[in-house]
Amino acid sequence: MIIPEFEYVSPQSVQEACALLVQYGDSARVLAGGSDLLVKMKDGLMKPAYLVSLKNLDSLKAIRYETGTGVIIGARATHNEVMNNRLLQEKYRSVCEAAHSMAADQIRNIGTVGGNLVNAVPSADLPPILIALDARARIVGSSGERTIALEDFFLGPGKTVLEKGEILAAIIIPDQPTTGSNYIKFGLRRAGALAVAGVASSVTVSDGTCRDVRVVLGAVAPTPMRARQAENVLRGKKISRELIDETGRIAAAESKPISDIRGSIEYRRNLVNVLTRRSLKAAIEKGHI
Amino acid sequence: MGTAIKKGKLHVVTLTVNGEEHAVLVKANTTLLDLLREEFDYTGTKKGCELGDCGACTVLMDDRPVNSCLVLAVEADGHSFTTIEGVEQGGKLDRLQEEFINQAAVQCGYCSPGMILSGKALLMRNPHPTEREVREAIGGNLCRCTGYVRIVKAILAAAEANS
Ligand SMILES: Cc1cc2nc3c(=O)[nH]c(=O)nc-3n(C[C@H](O)[C@H](O)[C@H](O)COP(=O)(O)OP(=O)(O)OC[C@H]3O[C@@H](n4cnc5c(N)ncnc54)[C@H](O)[C@@H]3O)c2cc1C
């Protein structure tokens, strides 16, 4: 298999990377881990003239806590770095678990958080849990920086709000009163299988009442989607088994799956129902975020 | 100027392979897999799917397994790699390799280099893994012959020998 020829550049700063992306325009692509991009280039689905590598940009790799901001995950952090990170294991273990649910060790050692998000594949495993935790995307471009809700980052399969010359710098998980969260991926095998459906949820529970809730569905719509009607069923109510069952049914009804090689519309809807219930129960009972 | 080298088309890459440092010129679209096989003759690194699915091309990058078919040679700059040829020490097979032989964990052998490197990386970071941890560590390595049972046994036996 041949990768079509391209020019490789490895800028020394984020600013330089953005400037190069502006200069090369549509003929350039950012290269992070390459686990998606190189596959597409080998398959002939993409033929960029320039690859702008993030290899030297160590500032994009750190995972740290900033008072007043929250946990900042650099876009270049790999899935294994996320999975094994102490801070994340203590504060948001569900994110580590979601990273762990992906691919296999070899891919998790090169694939990055940024690549997983910018790819904007509906079945990607990190967006649901990050959106459930109200994460923000920090975007840097040649004319400055902006931070948006990750929920608003995705426009459609392969499409994000990133404009020419912009790169995703980091994901921010703000401090929150959430009491539990969870992501369940349903794949056809335990390793190396993409999600047929995935459901993430986060809950804030006190005195048996659901004060706040987010339910986010993966692989059942053109973008990761919040099941807002389902959330409304549960928000502000005393938690009961019947209510959680109802939440699952509503989430299934509002999901927008397609039939493909991994599963049919009916099968996926049924999965959303079951996984939503399981994910909520785990988030309510588990007692970790 | 015997060979025509177009400016900007070749990149100098400095990397360590099996303990030896090398500086090589590579084209941007060369994969680490092709560099290891064609330039260094480390043909124990196998070429399977070339898409990250099978793990036959597994090598250790700074002691962590990666699919060399999905790493560009230019991106290997500054890193250290171990291929299956670098697992034996001083002409003596590593205990894990011996256990692959003892437990008959090799049939056609195509998956074995990758399996052994994934197993080796696991044992380096976790000398006493559970069977589940072993199965997970080789989750990115496909074997079409053995049914995995003997491979798992071999890695567990090598771990046993660690203690
Ligand atoms: C065998 C295999 C199994 C896989 N299994 C899974 C799985 O289970 N779950 C899953 O979700 N994914 C899976 N993937 C997909 C992929 O590995 C992940 O999405 C990974 O996180 C991509 O990250 P990367 O750094 O390798 O991206 P790259 O391939 O480097 O980049 C992907 C895209 O994002 C752009 N990009 C990357 N970083 C940035 C940035 N910081 N700013 C702007 N643009 C950027 C690139 O230009 C490119 O378009 C799998 C892939 C393979 C090959």
Ligand code: FES
């Ligand atoms: S050849 Fe690299 S994973 Fe199959």
Ligand code: FES
């Ligand atoms: S021994 Fe033949 S593929 Fe594993």
